[in-house]
Amino acid sequence: MRDLLRKELFLSASVLSYLFIPFGLLFLVPGYPILCSAFFVSLGLFQSFQNAREANDLVFSALLPVAKADVVRGKYRFVCLIEACAFLLMAVSVLLRMTVFSEAAVYRGNALMNANGFALGSACVIFGLFNRIFVGGFFKTGYRLGRPFVGFIIAAFLTIGIAETLHHVPGLEMLNAFGMDHPAVQLSAAAAGMIVFLLLTAASCRKACEDFERIDL
Amino acid sequence: MIVEVCGLGKRYPAFELKDVSFGLESGRITGFIGRNGAGKTTTIRSMLNLVHPDCGEIRFFGRPLAGHETEVKQRIGYQAGTVSWYPRKKIRDIVRIVKRFYKTWDDAAYHRYLDRFSIDEGKTPLELSEGMKVKLSLLLALSHRSEVLILDEPTSGLDPFSRQEILEIFTALKSTGVTVLFSTHIISDLEKCADDILYISRGKIAAAAPKEDFIRRYSRDGETLEDTMLRLEGGTAYA
Numbered sequence: 001m002r003d004l005l006r007k008e009l010f011l012s013a014s015v016l017s018y019l020f021i022p023f024g025l026l027f028l029v030p031g032y033p034i035l036c037s038a039f040f041v042s043l044g045l046f047q048s049f050q051n052a053r054e055a056n057d058l059v060f061s062a063l064l065p066v067a068k069a070d071v072v073r074g075k076y077r078f079v080c081l082i083e084a085c086a087f088l089l090m091a092v093s094v095l096l097r098m099t100v101f102s103e104a105a106v107y108r109g110n111a112l113m114n115a116n117g118f119a120l121g122s123a124c125v126i127f128g129l130f131n132r133i134f135v136g137g138f139f140k141t142g143y144r145l146g147r148p149f150v151g152f153i154i155a156a157f158l159t160i161g162i163a164e165t166l167h168h169v170p171g172l173e174m175l176n177a178f179g180m181d182h183p184a185v186q187l188s189a190a191a192a193g194m195i196v197f198l199l200l201t202a203a204s205c206r207k208a209c210e211d212f213e214r215i216d217l
Numbered sequence: 218m219i220v221e222v223c224g225l226g227k228r229y230p231a232f233e234l235k236d237v238s239f240g241l242e243s244g245r246i247t248g249f250i251g252r253n254g255a256g257k258t259t260t261i262r263s264m265l266n267l268v269h270p271d272c273g274e275i276r277f278f279g280r281p282l283a284g285h286e287t288e289v290k291q292r293i294g295y296q297a298g299t300v301s302w303y304p305r306k307k308i309r310d311i312v313r314i315v316k317r318f319y320k321t322w323d324d325a326a327y328h329r330y331l332d333r334f335s336i337d338e339g340k341t342p343l344e345l346s347e348g349m350k351v352k353l354s355l356l357l358a359l360s361h362r363s364e365v366l367i368l369d370e371p372t373s374g375l376d377p378f379s380r381q382e383i384l385e386i387f388t389a390l391k392s393t394g395v396t397v398l399f400s401t402h403i404i405s406d407l408e409k410c411a412d413d414i415l416y417i418s419r420g421k422i423a424a425a426a427p428k429e430d431f432i433r434r435y436s437r438d439g440e441t442l443e444d445t446m447l448r449l450e451g452g453t454a455y456a
Binding site: 003006007010011055056057059060062063064065066067068213214215216217 | 262265266267268269286287288289290291295297301302303304305306310311313314315317318319
């Protein structure tokens with residue numbers, strides 16, 4: 001599996017997947033819909049799938065001495081690695097905003113959602129949706145990229161819209177907590193997002209392995 | 218038999234592969250002949266697990282491909298169509314990744330064949346001619362000591378000199394015990410190097426025999442192998 005991940009990193013991946021990882025730092029930008037950073041990271045990953053399709057990567061990989069299901073798992077590992085790198089930058093940004101910059105006027109006057117545990121959890125949900133809708137959708141055919149990506153775009157921006165709106169709902173203001181306010185809520189929201197990510201990714205990977213086994217390359 | 222294909226079937230809307238069965242003997246070259254669309258590529262891609270047959274079984278080294286895919290692929294080399302993967306990556310970089318997948322990768326053999334095929338590691342597949350792409354496939358296959366080579370139309374689109382060179386390589390490989398199955402629609406390829414002929418027509422194996430037996434059985438007096446194949450494919454009674 002390590003060799004497959006190495007193949008993904010050095011042969012299949014588009015450089016844009018790496019260049020888009022720093023979009024995780026958009027979590028530091030005040031007055032910006034910070035969850036769009038998760039979408040941009042996903043857009044970078046999309047470029048790798050396009051790149052891989054043009055390079056006949058799936059046929060090449062399926063001919064290597066590995067089980068076909070491992071080809072799928074290798075792709076998921078690569079996707080999750082890029083998402084984890086971006087998530088790390090988001091988490092660092094959140095920590096900075098929660099501690100060093102917690103009283104900064106520019107963040108206090110932020111009209112949009114704050115970078116906090118809830119934002120991290122929401123980013124995880126967007127990554128999970130990418131894995132479920134786009135990556136899983138791609139492996140239904142092994143070549144069709146457009147339809148699953150459009151599906152993901154709709155789901156991602158719905159999620160962003162809902163996440164940006166929720167803290168305006170009476171009783172849910174704590175979702176927009178500043179600094180270390182409402183730590184239990186923030187931690188729970190982040191954990192819930194991570195659990196959703198894991199569930200969506202695991203279900204998607206299992207289904208993609210089955211689909212990929214069935215399709216003709 | 219080092220490779221056995223039994224009752225392979227695959228149905229497409231406009232084509233059906235029907236009950237394809239044959240075997241490959243160790244250290245022999247088998248030419249897989251048939252016109253375009255006869256089912257050669259579907260058969261070969263099924264043998265490489267790229268296409269899922271509706272029925273039938275494929276066995277390598279006495280073991281079914283299903284369930285032993287990884288170990289079987291360690292011992293076979295392949296070329297599924299012309300090299301079209303990673304067109305802008307340097308061959309050196311592709312090889313650096315690929316070699317890690319093979320337990321039997323032999324760097325000395327790799328450099329030996331690299332010299333023999335005059336392949337420049339610094340080039341990308343995009344910069345290679347069709348003949349050099351075939352040689353690149355062979356280079357990768359031979360560098361992990363493949364016991365069986367399965368090649369889909371390796372001589373298609375090559376100039377006569379490159380074709381001759383590839384066929385000579387097959388013959389040299391045979392002398393080292395490598396089993397070769399190559400599909401072609403160029404009949405002279407069979408005359409030059411095949412020990413066995415596997416003839417597929419309209420999705421069915423029409424004949425499978427050593428070349429001499431095939432000629433004895435199907436050729437008429439004064440006919441070349443090409444004349445015989447053209448007559449058979451033309452629909453004249455031959456069974």
